[in-house]
Amino acid sequence: MEPALTARAALLSPSTGILDSHGLMLAYQGDMEDRGGAIAFGSAVERMEAHDNGIVLHITGDIEMVVKAKTVVNSAGFSAPLLAANTEGLGTRHQPTAYYAKGNYFTLAGRVPFSKLIYPVPEKAGLGVHLTLDLGGQARFGPDVEWVETPDYLVDPARGEAFYAAIRNYWPGLADNALQPGYAGIRPKLQAPGEAALDFRIDGPKVHGCAGLVNLFGIESPGLTSSIAIGDYVAEMLRN
Structure with a gap:
């Protein structure tokens, strides 16, 4: 179904999709x-x-x-x-009290060998670095979790190293230098870093x-x- 995907097991959700927000x-x-x-x-x-x-x-x-x-x-x-x-x-x-969890995204130069959204096992403060496709078929990876004191939307290119490591857990074929900084969003959290969601x-x-x-x-x-x-x-x- 997705030959480029590496995983021990997967859960298929045929009804999951995307929309034009x-x-x-x-x-x-x-x-x-x-x-x-x-x-x-x-x-x-x-x-x-x-x-x-x-x-x-x-x-x-x-x-x-x-x-x-x-x-x-x-x-x-x-x-x-x-x-x-x-x-x-x-x-x-x-x-x-408001807490801000910034989520950074990186985009891929070119197309990915996937036709579906790919979500790894969720991490503590978010869904993990997953793959989503926009309506034009362009791939984006994210978000990560970056706790910030005040909201900002700049993506630090240095965070890309962690993205490569996370993505290659399920897509080992990701080439070097394929990612570029995309955009960031802010999650409005009610719990402090380290607390239960x-x-x-x-x-x-x-x-x-x-x-x-x-x-x-x-x-x-x-x-x-x-x-x-x-x-x-x-x-x-x-x-x-």
Whole structure:
């Protein structure tokens, strides 16, 4: 099936696939706008005040403004804990500490002899250096785990040495000098380095006592894959 792959055993998942994440975001945006919604680009929510009759948002940008909302979903990725920490009326035990696990990717110059996604056995803080193919068939390897104090997106070429070693565990035929730095992303972690991995954390009014507020913490991969299910879960939480 994949003759270039070296492994003691493998688990085949025929339903696993890829999607156009940018296209998905545009589809979400279109669905929302069709229902009368709008996106305020370039507007940052600096802090919030949770009251019994609504939530006050202090917004900065080209125009500073104060908005009062009945419902707020804090789905700010790795900035969600920071916004929670800047929410007046939200107890400190509902303001988790943010940890940042940077994931670097390297790309391959040329095509790989694989037609499927290849995932090694997961490591402690991530899925390991796996192979994914984009919609154009281009291969990328990653992510690794690099704990950082502040988010940044620069890929250190020196990390490539560890990538070669990890990839050759399942693809010994990887040629020297075949990899080049690709891109990096930040995983929003709720646990410190060395601690056991934690699941997504979705705090609603029944948890923290602030009416109309839902905080989403630690939504890393597979957050995109499960985004529709997360949305349904949050909507049901607010309805009840």
